[in-house]
Structures are given as C-alpha cells and as structure tokens.
Amino acid sequence: MFHNKNRTGPPCKHMEKLLNKTAEGSARGIARWYALAHAARCGPCRRFLNALIEMIARLRASKNEGLPDETAQRLKSSAAAAAANIPFDD
Amino acid sequence: MPPAGANRKLEFEQTALGELPVLYRVARRLTGDAHQAEDLVAQALLDAAKGWHSFDGAHPRSWLIRILRNRYLRHAQREASKPRHVQLNEAAAMQKDIWEDLDWQMIGPKILDALDELPEEYRTAVSLCDVEQMSYEDASLAMQVPIGTVRSRVFRGRRLLREKLAWVVNEDVS
Ligand SMILES: [Zn+2]
Ligand SMILES: [Zn+2]
Numbered sequence: 412m413f414h415n416k417n418r419t420g421p422p423c424k425h426m427e428k429l430l431n432k433t434a435e436g437s438a439r440g441i442a443r444w445y446a447l448a449h450a451a452r453c454g455p456c457r458r459f460l461n462a463l464i465e466m467i468a469r470l471r472a473s474k475n476e477g478l479p480d481e482t483a484q485r486l487k488s489s490a491a492a493a494a495a496n497i498p499f500d501d
Numbered sequence: 502m503p504p505a506g507a508n509r510k511l512e513f514e515q516t517a518l519g520e521l522p523v524l525y526r527v528a529r530r531l532t533g534d535a536h537q538a539e540d541l542v543a544q545a546l547l548d549a550a551k552g553w554h555s556f557d558g559a560h561p562r563s564w565l566i567r568i569l570r571n572r573y574l575r576h577a578q579r580e581a582s583k584p585r586h587v588q589l590n591e592a593a594a595m596q597k598d599i600w601e602d603l604d605w606q607m608i609g610p611k612i613l614d615a616l617d618e619l620p621e622e623y624r625t626a627v628s629l630c631d632v633e634q635m636s637y638e639d640a641s642l643a644m645q646v647p648i649g650t651v652r653s654r655v656f657r658g659r660r661l662l663r664e665k666l667a668w669v670v671n672e673d674v675s
Contacts, residue, residue: 419598431656435631455600462600463659466666469605469612470631478522482535486521486542493546494514497553 422459423449430456434463513553516561517546523633527566530628531573533617545569562635563642570625570643577621599660599667608666615665623658630655 422430426449432438433446450457478486524545528538548568549556556564616624616632622644629640630651637655641648 419601421600428656431659458600462602462663465603465605466612466659466663467631469609470616470627471634473613474522474526474632478525482525482539483521485539486525487518489539489543489546490514490517490521492543493517493550494510496547496550497510497513 419458420455422456423453426450426453426456427459430460431463434460434467509553513550517549517565520562520565523562524565524569526632527625527628528569528573530613530617530624530632531570531577531621541569541573545572548572560639560642563639566629566643567645574621599663601667603666608669611669612662612666615669616662618665619658619661623654623661626651626654627658627662631659 426446429438429442429446430450433443433450438446446460450460477483521542524542525538528541528545529535532538532541545565545568549565552568616627619627625644626640629635629643630637635643637648637651640655641651644651646654
C-alpha cells in the first residue's frame with residue numbers, strides 16, 4: 412500500500428485520481444478508506460491530499476462574496492429584457 | 502416542459518434570475534473582465550429566450566451555461582490571435598515543489614486570478630466543478646463533453662492551478 416517514504420516530492424502516480432476524488436468528497440466507502448490509509452502512511456500523498464482539500468475549499472468559498480449590487484441589478488434587467496422577447500402564444 | 506402561454510415569460514425569468522450569480526461568475530472566468538462578463542450574460546440570456554420554447558426543462562443551469570459558453574467560444578475564435586495568457590515557465594515550475602504548503606494569507610485573494618490564467622477547458626472545468634460545485638454530469642452537459650473528460654480536466658486543472666499559485670509565490674519573493 413505504501414510506496415514512498417520521502418516526505419516531499421510528487422504523490423504516487425497510481426493514487427492521484429483517487430486522492431482527487433477523496434479531496435472533493437466523491438470517493439466513498441472502501442475507496443475513500445484506502446486513500447486515507449495510504450495518505451496516512453505516505454508523506455507525499457498526504458501532502459498532496461491536504462493541499463487539494465485546502466485549495467478546493469478556497470475555490471468553493473470564492474463564490475460566497477456575491478455580486479456587487481449594481482451588477483446584480485443590471486443582470487436582473489437583462490433577464491427581464493430577454494424574457495420580454497418571449498412571445499405570448501396560444 | 503416550460504408551460505405554454507403567458508406563464509412562459511415568467512418561467513423563463515424565474516429560471517434566469519436564479520442562475521444569474523452562477524452565470525455571471527462563469528462569464529467572468531471566461532472573459533477575464535467584469536464588464537465583458539455582464540455583456541456576455543445579457544447576450545446569452547437573449548439566446549436562451551429564443552431557445553426557451555425548445556428547452557426540455559432538465560438541468561437548466563447546464564443549459565444556460567452551455568448557451569453562454571458557446572456564445573463566448575464563437576466570439577473568442579475571432580480574438581484567438583491575441584493571447585491573453587502568459588506562458589508558465591515550465592523549467593522553473595518543474596524545479597519548484599508545487600505541493601508544499603502555500604501562504605494562503607498572501608495567496609488567497611489571488612486564487613481566481615491564477616485560475617484565469619489556465620487554458621479555457623481547464624479553467625471552465627474547475628470553475629464549474631470546484632467553484633460552483635456542479636456535479637460531473639451537470640458540468641459535462643454544460644461543456645458538451647463526456648463525464649470522464651470533465652473529470653480529467655478538473656484533475657489536470659487543479660494541478661495547473663497549483664503550479665500557477667506556486668509560481669505566484671515564487672514571483673513575489675524573487
Ligand atoms: Zn499503492
Ligand atoms: Zn503515496
């Protein structure tokens with residue numbers, strides 16, 4: 412299960428996909444358990460996993476700021492203008 | 502199916518209103534510019550209104566993003582001659598240990614700037630799946646590529662983003 416005793420350097424090649432899935436939360440059950448068990452014993456994979464988890468959290472949080480009010484208002488007007496192009500029918 | 506008759510306008514407007522923040526953020530990542538992003542959303546909404554009668558009602562977010570992105574890509578082809586992205590210094594990036602801890606205090610505000618420097622297919626994949634937290638299925642509908650392709654673009658995109666971020670640190674200290 413564990414191939415790389417160094418604490419730096421790139422993650423184990425065969426673990427990259429599974430570590431990505433574990434970091435984003437899509438790996439479940441035994442796959443997730445295996446990834447975490449590997450990372451617990453493999454320095455580079457642990458670092459890779461932690462780095463991904465942190466980066467993904469930052470990306471997810473980046474949208475929490477919301478839009479500036481004026482932008483939101485102008486976009487709402489655009490939506491209304493587009494809707495006005497839809498013909499009444501029947 | 503969107504309802505026929507007078508409700509169709511209302512249905513469209515309600516669907517669009519709910520997706521405006523996502524559409525704007527995706528447009529902002531595509532165009533790299535706040536003003537152009539607003540224009541792109543406005544134009545995409547007009548396209549969407551035209552196509553509303555034929556929309557089946559499933560995955561409205563993917564449908565709207567697909568329209569937005571297709572409009573952008575048609576336009577971007579004309580502008581392909583002016584490269585906006587500075588090439589990463591590959592040799593320097595290879596030497597750098599990109600998975601070492603980053604100073605997020607310093608780098609945090611720059612994460613979207615770094616994302617904006619990735620090639621479009623990686624930038625959009627990360628933007629849809631990591632920023633907007635869309636499922637791979639919804640992202641694949643929006644980008645019109647298989648789910649496996651989206652997934653590999655996201656994985657590769659994360660690595661490229663990490664290289665950019667490590668490079669930002671490098672640049673600032675040197
Ligand atoms: Zn192994
Ligand atoms: Zn490993």
